[in-house]
Structure formats: C-alpha cells, structure tokens
Amino acid sequence: MAEKQIDGKTKTALELGPVLAFFVAYLWLKDRTFTIAGTEYAGFVVVTAGFIPVFLLSMAVLWKLTGHLSKMQVVTAVLIVVFGGLSVWFNDPRFFKMKPTIIYLLFGGVLGLGLLRGHSYLQSVMEGLMPLTDEGWMILTRRLMAFFLILAVLNELIWRTQSEEIWVYFKTFGLTAAIFLFFMTQGRLFEEHGTGEDEPE
Helix, strand or coil: CCCCCCCHHHHHHHHHHHHHHHHHHHHHHCCCEEEECCEEEEHHHHHHHHHHHHHHHHHHHHHHHHCCCCHHHHHHHHHHHHHHHHHHHCCCCHHHHHHHHHHHHHHHHHHHHHHHCCCCHHHHHHCCCCCECHHHHHHHHHHHHHHHHHHHHHHHHHHHHCCHHHHHHHHHHHHHHHHHHHHHCCHHHHHHHECCCCCCC
C-alpha cells in the first residue's frame, strides 16, 4: 500500500501526543498509590499501563491515515508493549525506564551491522526524505550510530542515578531535544553531500 500524505501537524500530534500525555499524567499521579486487586501500584506504573494502549491507538490511527508505519515505529511499539508490560506485570518501573536504552542500542547496533557490511541501512529507510550522496549517507549513518549509543549510555546513567521525576523530564524533553539538535547540527553535511534532487526542475 502506497503511503498517503497527511498534514504535518496531525502526524506530529499522533507521534508526540502519547508522550506528552504520559508526562502530564505522571505529574498528576506521581505521588499517588493505587490498590488494584489487592496489589499496590505507584502512580508511575499506573501511568505506564495507560500509556501502552494510548500509544498503540495513536499508531493505529497513523497507519489508518497514511497506510504506512516505519520499521522504527513498529520496533518502538513492540518494545513499549514488552517493557511497559513487564513494568506493569512485575509492578517494577525499572523495565520501562530501560526501554529507551534497549531501543537506542538496537538502532545503533543495526546501523553498526550495516556499516560492517559496507551498507547504510539508514539510506534504505530514509532516502526519500533526505537526498544525499552515498558517501553522505555513510557519514550520517556513522554519526547517528555513535549518537544512539551515547543516548543509550545517557539513559542508563540518568535512570540509575537520578530521581524518577528527573528521568521523566529527560525522557519527555531531553531525548526529543537531543535528536532535534543532532539533525540541526548536520547542516554542513547536507550542504556538502546533498544531491539537490528535491529542488524543482
């Protein structure tokens, strides 16, 4: 099925809406404890339980509107279900806090595997979005691989050494801002290795 184009604001709302909803719900319920079926659950675990279906619903709506989900979105959804589910099942928030680490290690590892084989898996996924030369894709892939590995280490350091609230702020805003800044700093690469295919003839 060919991917359909939707309004950028709608796409952004579907992708970031669940994360912001998690943040707001956490601030609201972080100091509360809920007793469900005789078991006490901290607010973080309850919010995590609510985040899973909200995220899956947003991805379902996105798929319905566009007819497409990227491999990254699918993998992220699976890991959210697995690690979020483990946090709820074992009543242990550590599983969900580890989820970004696993995601970034997985993405960084896949990119690294491609580089070892002399290929840019990033190019095969995003070539239509950023017109770059083959050399440009290899450079960007190496940088993004290193960036993902740094984010994985940073997530581990923060959730293991800082308070839960600081981790939630980091997860909601820090990781998003870091990815945005990473691509903002690649302007020179795009200038030097851009193919210009997106320019009108």
